[in-house]
Amino acid sequence: MSNMLLDLLSTNAVITLIICAFITYLAKWIATKDGQKFKVYEGYAITAIKAAEKAIPDDSANKGINRLDFALKTFLVQYEKVTGVKASEADVAKIESWISTIHSALETAGTL
Numbered sequence: 001m002s003n004m005l006l007d008l009l010s011t012n013a014v015i016t017l018i019i020c021a022f023i024t025y026l027a028k029w030i031a032t033k034d035g036q037k038f039k040v041y042e043g044y045a046i047t048a049i050k051a052a053e054k055a056i057p058d059d060s061a062n063k064g065i066n067r068l069d070f071a072l073k074t075f076l077v078q079y080e081k082v083t084g085v086k087a088s089e090a091d092v093a094k095i096e097s098w099i100s101t102i103h104s105a106l107e108t109a110g111t112l
Contacts, residue, residue: 041078045098048071049071049102
């Protein structure tokens with residue numbers, strides 16, 4: 001029974017459903033008041049994303065992860081400098097997802 005359940009959970013359809021549910025949750029979170037607390041720092045996020053695009057070459061290994069890491073670290077430095085508060089682990093996870101969302105929007109708009 002457990003093998004059948006594991007086989008079902010590892011199918012592409014189920015994985016896609018889980019990812020879609022997470023993206024829906026993220027979109028709703030960004031639209032909430034809690035998600036809006038980072039909205040005022042969106043300029044820093046865009047700058048960090050564009051800096052990561054320039055700093056990490058297209059032909060490097062793991063460029064996506066490295067660019068996200070670079071953008072996250074760059075954003076956190078500015079965020080902590082402006083607010084004077086070190087971001088909690090929960091906030092860092094939210095910011096990381098938010099940066100990914102902004103990156104996708106920039107890519108879709110063709111500004112990267």
